[in-house]
Amino acid sequence: GVEGPAFALMGRFGNVMLVNGEPAYKATAKKGEVVRYYLTNASNTRIMNLAFGNAKMKLVATDAGKFEHEIWVKSIVIAPAERYVVDVRFETAGPIAFTNAIQAVDHMLGEFYPHTDTLGVVTVEASAPAQDYAAQYAKLRDNADVTADIARFRAAINKEPDHQLDLALRISELPMPIMQLLSVDTIYSPPIEWNDAMPDMNYLASSRGLTWIMRDHATGKENADIKWEFNQGDIVKIRVFNDPHTFHPMQHPIHLHGQRFLVVARDGVPVKNLAWKDTAIIPVGTTVDFLVDLSNPGEWMLHCHISEHMHSGMMMSFTVKPTSAGGRAGS
Numbered sequence: 507g508v509e510g511p512a513f514a515l516m517g518r519f520g521n522v523m524l525v526n527g528e529p530a531y532k533a534t535a536k537k538g539e540v541v542r543y544y545l546t547n548a549s550n551t552r553i554m555n556l557a558f559g560n561a562k563m564k565l566v567a568t569d570a571g572k573f574e575h576e577i578w579v580k581s582i583v584i585a586p587a588e589r590y591v592v593d594v595r596f597e598t599a600g601p602i603a604f605t606n607a608i609q610a611v612d613h614m615l616g617e618f619y620p621h622t623d624t625l626g627v628v629t630v631e632a633s634a635p636a637q638d639y640a641a642q643y644a645k646l647r648d649n650a651d652v653t654a655d656i657a658r659f660r661a662a663i664n665k666e667p668d669h670q671l672d673l674a675l676r677i678s679e680l681p682m683p684i685m686q687l688l689s690v691d692t693i694y695s696p697p698i699e700w701n702d703a704m705p706d707m708n709y710l711a712s713s714r715g716l717t718w719i720m721r722d723h724a725t726g727k728e729n730a731d732i733k734w735e736f737n738q739g740d741i742v743k744i745r746v747f748n749d750p751h752t753f754h755p756m757q758h759p760i761h762l763h764g765q766r767f768l769v770v771a772r773d774g775v776p777v778k779n780l781a782w783k784d785t786a787i788i789p790v791g792t793t794v795d796f797l798v799d800l801s802n803p804g805e806w807m808l809h810c811h812i813s814e815h816m817h818s819g820m821m822m823s824f825t826v827k828p829t830s831a832g833g834r835a836g837s
Contacts, residue, residue, distance in 0.1 A: 511712065511713050513709060517551030517815060520550065530626055531627070535628055538638060539595070540635075540642075543593075546589045547585060547588050550814065553583065556625075562594075564577070564578060564592060564643065568591070572651075573779050573780070574780050575649070576646045576647045583787070585759035587761045601628070602629075605624055607620070608622075608700035611701070612703055659797060669734065671745070675752045675756075680715040698789050713819070717729075720809075720821070733825075737800070738828050739800065745794075746793070748789065749791075756790065756815075758787075758812065759786070761807075762798065765801065765826070766799050767782070767799065768797045772792060805824070806825075807822070
């Protein structure tokens with residue numbers, strides 16, 4: 507770790523789950539109470555799938571604002587740097603487990619298995635809350651203000667991408683046993699690595715032996731050699747493709763500094779319920795389209811938010827040049 511990050515292959519997962527810094531989160535609620543949770547994934551690498559027992563959750567907002575339409579969800583998949591806001595109504599008294607329930611993979615045995623981490627417990631008391639929000643909670647709101655804000659961007663949603671980034675990996679000096687095991691591993695790679703299924707190989711892989719890559723599809727330039735320039739007010743479509751034929755493909759939570767974007771399509775399928783974000787997961791073999799509102803002048807980063815991937819190369823910068831009046835310069 508002195509010359510470069512260890513755990514560079516998959517990132518450092520860690521082995522102790524924390525909620526607000528505590529290994530056993532505890533909270534209380536009243537029977538029938540509606541509680542709003544602001545969820546942030548502050549881990550290095552681990553994508554989580556969060557739920558409050560069988561309690562129904564209403565998805566309200568994400569990184570930079572509300573969704574156009576509130577929806578019911580059974581769980582929240584959240585990557586490093588992502589944020590979500592959910593409303594939860596606790597309808598029954600008793601302990602409710604706050605869990606991370608995943609489909610793990612054992613690469614050595616080639617097996618999938620369900621795995622659940624209990625992150626904490628919400629104790630629901632039998633007494634009623636001071637105010638009953640059941641009627642409001644039962645209604646799924648359409649947020650006209652969000653739809654109105656997005657309206658001026660809709661004409662650009664279906665345009666061809668202005669830029670494309672291909673995500674890949676270059677291997678150089680890993681020990682031969684790791685190379686042989688990775689060759690076997692590439693027979694199948696899941697879209698998301700929910701757990702560290704190769705801890706020894708991951709530990710031995712450092713940034714000295716591999717480079718995670720963002721490659722400009724048009725120019726072939728990689729990582730810090732990519733030089734994009736925009737004008738303040740530009741509306742730019744960026745397509746990100748996570749190459750499944752990489753030597754060890756892995757998901758990447760891509761984070762954009764200083765600007766907001768809409769995830770407008772996944773594998774060519776339009777996203778119907780839009781919200782402003784600054785981070786989005788790109789699973790293995792997936793293509794995701796961002797429509798970026800370049801409103802904030804300066805020099806900014808675009809990178810994978812798995813820390814060890816970023817410090818092993820997967821980051822670039824771009825410049826947004828200010829306009830004299832601070833208004834839109836074009837699209």
